[in-house]
Amino acid sequence: MSLLEQPPVAVEPPEEVPESARRRLLRSLAEGELSALRVVLMLALIWLIFQAQEDRFLSSTNLTNLLLQITSIGCISVGVVLVLLLGEIDLSVGAVSGFTSGIMAVLMVRHGWPAAAAIGAALVVGAAIGTFNGLMVTQFGIPSFVVTLAGSLAWQGGLLYVLGTTGTVNLAPGLVTDLTGTFYGAAVGWALAAAILAIDVGLLLARHRRRVAAGLPAQGVARMVIEPLALAAALIASVLVFSDDRGIPLAVLILVGFVVFFSWLTQDTEFGRHVYATGGNVEAARRAGIGVDRVRVAVFALASTMAAVGGVMAASRLMAVNQSSGGSDTLLLSIAGPVIAGVSLFGGRGRVSAALLGALVIGSISNGMDLLALASSAKYVITGAVLCVAVTIDALARRQRQLAGRH
Amino acid sequence: MERFVAKGVCKRFGAVQALVDVDFELDAGEVVALVGDNGAGKSTLIKAISGVQPGDAGQFWFEGEPVEIRTPVDAYRLGIATVYQDLALCDNLDVVANLFLGAELLVHGPGHAVRVLDEIAMEQRTLELLATLSVTTLRSVRSEVGALSGGQRQAVAIARSLLGAPKLVILDEPTAALGITQTHQVLALIERLREQGLAVVVISHNLANVFHVADRIVVLRLGRRAATFDRRTTTQDQVVAAITGASLPRPELLLGPDGASVPS
Numbered sequence: 280m281s282l283l284e285q286p287p288v289a290v291e292p293p294e295e296v297p298e299s300a301r302r303r304l305l306r307s308l309a310e311g312e313l314s315a316l317r318v319v320l321m322l323a324l325i326w327l328i329f330q331a332q333e334d335r336f337l338s339s340t341n342l343t344n345l346l347l348q349i350t351s352i353g354c355i356s357v358g359v360v361l362v363l364l365l366g367e368i369d370l371s372v373g374a375v376s377g378f379t380s381g382i383m384a385v386l387m388v389r390h391g392w393p394a395a396a397a398i399g400a401a402l403v404v405g406a407a408i409g410t411f412n413g414l415m416v417t418q419f420g421i422p423s424f425v426v427t428l429a430g431s432l433a434w435q436g437g438l439l440y441v442l443g444t445t446g447t448v449n450l451a452p453g454l455v456t457d458l459t460g461t462f463y464g465a466a467v468g469w470a471l472a473a474a475i476l477a478i479d480v481g482l483l484l485a486r487h488r489r490r491v492a493a494g495l496p497a498q499g500v501a502r503m504v505i506e507p508l509a510l511a512a513a514l515i516a517s518v519l520v521f522s523d524d525r526g527i528p529l530a531v532l533i534l535v536g537f538v539v540f541f542s543w544l545t546q547d548t549e550f551g552r553h554v555y556a557t558g559g560n561v562e563a564a565r566r567a568g569i570g571v572d573r574v575r576v577a578v579f580a581l582a583s584t585m586a587a588v589g590g591v592m593a594a595s596r597l598m599a600v601n602q603s604s605g606g607s608d609t610l611l612l613s614i615a616g617p618v619i620a621g622v623s624l625f626g627g628r629g630r631v632s633a634a635l636l637g638a639l640v641i642g643s644i645s646n647g648m649d650l651l652a653l654a655s656s657a658k659y660v661i662t663g664a665v666l667c668v669a670v671t672i673d674a675l676a677r678r679q680r681q682l683a684g685r686h
Numbered sequence: 687m688e689r690f691v692a693k694g695v696c697k698r699f700g701a702v703q704a705l706v707d708v709d710f711e712l713d714a715g716e717v718v719a720l721v722g723d724n725g726a727g728k729s730t731l732i733k734a735i736s737g738v739q740p741g742d743a744g745q746f747w748f749e750g751e752p753v754e755i756r757t758p759v760d761a762y763r764l765g766i767a768t769v770y771q772d773l774a775l776c777d778n779l780d781v782v783a784n785l786f787l788g789a790e791l792l793v794h795g796p797g798h799a800v801r802v803l804d805e806i807a808m809e810q811r812t813l814e815l816l817a818t819l820s821v822t823t824l825r826s827v828r829s830e831v832g833a834l835s836g837g838q839r840q841a842v843a844i845a846r847s848l849l850g851a852p853k854l855v856i857l858d859e860p861t862a863a864l865g866i867t868q869t870h871q872v873l874a875l876i877e878r879l880r881e882q883g884l885a886v887v888v889i890s891h892n893l894a895n896v897f898h899v900a901d902r903i904v905v906l907r908l909g910r911r912a913a914t915f916d917r918r919t920t921t922q923d924q925v926v927a928a929i930t931g932a933s934l935p936r937p938e939l940l941l942g943p944d945g946a947s948v949p950s
Contacts, residue, residue: 493806495813549790549801556787559778566774567788627778680832
């Protein structure tokens with residue numbers, strides 16, 4: 280009895296057809312494997328367009344301003360990326376950033392708390408709110424969309440309550456305002472850049488040696504050569520631009536620090552692997568023995584904590600907390616950024632670096648339109664259109680994967 | 687001594703008697719196909735053995751010892767691994783990550799406390815495991831599983847079940863929805879499991895595949911064990927007859943539940 284006698288199979292799935300190099304490149308650009316490159320190209324295009332319209336756009340002063348403008352949104356986006364990786368959403372991050380920064384400001388100004396303690400209290404409240412969101416989603420099965428939408432309203436009310444009748448709490452210069460008001464000189468910048476590059480290359484070489492020693496294939500040229508070169512170029516350009524203006528902003532170092540930490544957490548640790556697994560196929564993750572509920576609660580807690588960090592950064596830059604803190608377009612932009620930079624709304628795909636890249640894209644559009652003195656109406660429409668295009672690309676990439684028999 | 691014996695397994699869902707006093711036995715290095723029409727009780731029996739849905743009655747022996755299987759963890763500890771039809775893979779993760787899902791290897795030293803993944807050890811172990819299974823069609827173990835063919839995905843799922851060094855592997859419809867070439871690859875993989883001394887249970891609707899790979903064929907019908915065949919002395923028609931209940935197989939081919947010929 281041989282296989283040839285088996286009844287004919289209705290549809291024979293095609294064996295793997297070798298892709299042409301050009302097709303593979305296009306696919307990886309569209310599907311996120313090279314999405315970082317796609318976003319960098321998008322950013323370059325946006326910068327060229329604005330520079331052509333207004334030659335102050337690429338000045339060192341404006342670029343420094345741009346980076347300072349995105350630190351708050353960028354920090355919030357780091358948490359949003361984690362939630363999106365689960366295939367969930369957190370619509371309360373804007374309100375939570377406002378509410379927690381309000382708590383910080385009131386504790387400092389009205390109750391005389393030391394700045395560090397007040398910041399700590401804001402972060403703890405953020406973590407508690409996130410834990411609550413996570414428990415509502417996991418224990419009661421309420422969609423995160425609904426829980427966090429309700430939370431968004433409630434925490435806006437919370438902000439109004441803690442601010443009381445005055446509506447605004449101004450911050451005296453101190454630790455909090457220093458977060459966005461501190462700049463380091465060129466010497467510090469070059470030392471930092473050299474240290475970052477040395478650590479990156481050192482880790483890369485160590486990993487390469489261990490792979491070779493273990494008899495595994497070496498990593499590709501992109502990983503071994505192009506990435507370190509791109510990092511070096513970005514570091515040199517950043518130091519040159521920043522030191523031409525006020526110096527290296529502490530706020531940018533804080534944002535980059537969070538991005539690096541959460542990139543490590545998601546890519547290199549067991550927790551991160553479980554986040555991707557839960558977002559990719561929750562049933563498979565559960566059957567593999569992963570505590571998916573614990574993972575979800577932890578991610579919501581981290582997201583709200585990062586929202587609180589973003590709130591502190593926003594308060595620092597504004598030197599005040601008022602009734603519109605964390606309101607307006609904070610929520611929309613902090614979700615739009617990662618999505619534009621290739622984090623899938625359907626879960627399981629994307630990287631934390633998208634928080635930084637996405638905030639840069641969103642921030643550049645907003646900053647450029649401000650420079651051009653466009654009307655608010657045009658700004659909203661354009662930002663909305665960019666988001667819509669980004670989400671469409673995500674949906675198309677997903678459909679393409681499904682057509683190719685992938686899910 | 688047989689590796690695995692089940693006796694008198696019963697399961698009732700409301701008014702439906704899904705399994706009636708079913709016996710099942712399996713030896714090391716043996717592939718047993720479990721066949722039957724829809725609703726015959728194949729999946730119910732598998733769920734009872736794998737602890738996913740324990741039976742109402744029935745006793746199990748594993749390597750001669752009486753054992754309890756009430757949960758999937760019980761089955762896992764005994765060395766029973768199950769590969770379900772839906773494979774339960776994360777398409778967004780690569781082959782290495784899927785193999786070690788929920789059982790990731792961690793680095794030694796200071797990174798262990800913060801649970802840093804040991805990617806190199808996992809990748810090495812993946813390559814070794816796939817080599818012992820002679821899976822050679824994968825371009826890279828760092829490919830996303832979602833980008834693999836159906837046969838490759840099945841191979842990944844089977845390889846994952848082998849990580850815990852099981853003694854009994856249950857495969858639920860491993861060749862369903864696969865093309866001819868990929869089916870052939872999976873059947874070759876099952877033969878390799880047998881060569882390694884594993885006991886293998888295969889549920890399948892495809893009798894051609896069953897005859898290709900199985901040593902014995904157990905037919906369930908309406909929740910009862912209807913017949914047992916030795917593959918070498920049986921034709922597909924006889925198995926089909928037993929599945930549909932059209933006619934009883936010729937008595938000299940019919941083996942009793944204990945493998946001995948039933949006196950006619």
